[in-house]
Amino acid sequence: MDKSQFVNWFRSASPYIRIHRGRTFVIQVSDRVLRSDGFTALVHDLALLASLGIRLVLVFGARVAIEAALDEKKLDSRRHNGIRITDPVVMGVVKEVAGRLLLEIQAGLSMGLGNTPMSNSAIRVNTGNYISARPLGVIDGVDFELTGVPRYIDADAMTGKLNDGEIIVLPPLGYSVTGEAYNLSAVALAADTAIALQADKLICLVEQDELSALTDGWQAGQLDQEEARELLARLDEQSGGYQYLKHALEACINGVERVHLLNREEDGAILNELFTRDGSGLMVSSSAYDVTRQAGAGDIGGILDLIEPHEQQGSLVKRSREKLELEVDHFTILIRDGVIIGCVGLYPYPEEGMGEVACLVVHPDYQDTGHGNRLLDEVEKEAREQSLDNVFVLTTQAQHWFLERGFQEASLEDLPMAKQGLYNYQRNSKILIKLLN
Ligand SMILES: CC(C)(COP(=O)(O)OP(=O)(O)OC[C@H]1O[C@@H](n2cnc3c(N)ncnc32)[C@H](O)[C@@H]1OP(=O)(O)O)[C@@H](O)C(=O)NCCC(=O)NCCS
Known part of the structure; x- marks a missing residue:
């Protein structure tokens, strides 16, 4: 990049730096991101965002790692309507995998960022017990057992930690009042957390095929609530991206201004979205875009x-x-x-x-x-x-x-x-x- 390109780039990014400072973003990633080469870049990008005064909550999924662990242990896991039925044995695996991923993320965020653009920036990570859950229950006569849905999110406690400059990391788990653990969908948890915090943005890093399923036929990379509702009605519930769009819409209806679905394989997708005029991926907005x-x-x-x-x-x-x-x-x-x-x-x-x-x-x-x-x-x-x-x-x-x-x-x-x-x-x-x- 020559000097004039740099100056132009910096000028065009600077309004966004000002706009995003002090805002709360909930970022949801699948465990595919955590296992890919993109993980280190993601950690650097999160450190950069935190250093710019952005308040961050990271919600991670564990689906792929759970599948692999179940295969390894030769355990069967049933699904109904695409949702996993979590019996106590499967729950044992879910806890093990989620715990391991949490440790890996904490390690990633805690490691020195020496020799990177963000050296000297220490990231403080917090993983409190903010999420209570209830069972999903019995649907079509099928008992989902320990598969749960978020019930209550302690937004006040989270806000206190965010005010202290900590990044909150949430595994896809919640606990009932009786102390039982439930397996949650990471995207549902991220959307509910964004709603509870009244976050400014919910950002989900999704697979390219899921994104394509949502953007096919729409020339614009943005949908308002009405358009998102129409698209959702046309999509098959089992199709890629359906759950993302469903929860994006739910978040928008409940006060989250913008939800961004970004290609997880795009290097720097979050930065591109936040600091360039047109961003990338698909945006669902609660109000008219302009x-x-x-x-x-x-x-x-x-x-x-x-x-x-x-x-x-x-x-x-x-x-x-x-x-x-x-x-x-x-x-x-x-x-x-x-x-x-x-x-x-x-x-x-x-x-x-x-x-x-x-x-x-x-x-x-x-x-x-x-x-x-x-x-x-x-x-x-x-x-x-x-x-x-x-x-x-x-x-x-x-x-x-x-x-x-x-x-x-x-x-x-x-x-x-x-x-x-x-x-x-x-x-x-x-x-x-x-x-x-
Ligand atoms: C004039 C201006 C405001 C139009 O904005 P815009 O958002 O592109 O306008 P619209 O999208 O409503 O209209 C686009 C149409 O106008 C045409 N158009 C754009 N600028 C034009 C101009 N200077 N003379 C004639 N037609 C022009 C485009 O070719 C396009 O035509 P099409 O619909 O047949 O394709 C914009 O070009 C601009 O900012 N110009 C510089 C400032 C200026 O000269 N302002 C007017 C003095 S007060």
Whole structure:
């Protein structure tokens, strides 16, 4: 990477560093990750996230290792509807395997990270008894015995440890009030933990084939609740990815803003998701992915980042930070995952019944997908609410864009008097007006 690439990369990642600090993420991994070459990289990535002030809970699965241990001991394990029936003998194996994996993870997270980008960062790991469980019970006449479901998650105790900067690691086990251990599904446990903590994100590292089963037919790597519900209804319950989508949706319905299903084989998938604009894998979100709202003082930096390249290139008039501080209330912004990707300003001239549409910008990575239209709709709606009769725009490079959206060419005399005096003849902008009613 050359210096300018580095600078560009660092600038593009920095808003995410700020946004994620202090947030709580629950990360679920299968034991396949723990056995692969990717485990060391995952440990480094978790250390990096923790050092950036992100609060982490790691939930691990043990399915593959349980299968292997059962095979080795020549023990049979029955399933019904794809769910393991855990009798006391199988439970003995589950405990043994989960305990061993927990030790391996603790060792991985505790080992010196010397000779890595994260040397000197000590990770404190916590594995308290936060999960109580109950039996799954009898379904279709089949008793699942010691297969359980999470019943109560001690979110307060976990929050205390997260506040102390510890990473919490949870095996797929829970205990009943009578002290009996239950075998839990790791993805169900991760989703319930994310809900109990009201985590900002649930991130699951899944197999590529499970991810493909969910993304086939959807061009976008994102689903809102409604789309996730529709997809779930179309999927076979036994198909790859079904359980992930089911629990992702459940988490979203219950207050977790975003669930990310990422390919576990992609090196750095979590970092890519968290620190680049578009991330990777499939995202299920509790609300519409992009939202518009009126800008406030805290948005000034983001708006400047967005408009400065266009000011330098000449398509927008230069606005200083001071000017923007005074005028930020006039702006509507479009936000994706906490980052401003579009903006537009409305400057009303109430006496003339006119409003100026200014500084309409969509980040280049997001153009041509209707965001410009959406921002123009918002600003026209606002102008109508302010009882303005028409809006005008001064543009040097987007004349046709506005003409195709109902604007018409006009002359300087058509503008409010105060605006006429400010017209910059050197810029020679085109003047366009649109009647609102
Ligand atoms: C103008 C701008 C806001 C449009 O944003 P957008 O999100 O791409 O807009 P939409 O997706 O709603 O519209 C895309 C359509 O407009 C066309 N378009 C984009 N920029 C255009 C321009 N400068 N002139 C003419 N047409 C343009 C695209 O080709 C596309 O056409 P298609 O639908 O036939 O494929 C964006 O290009 C931008 O930020 N430009 C730089 C800043 C600027 O000049 N702003 C206007 C001055 S206030």
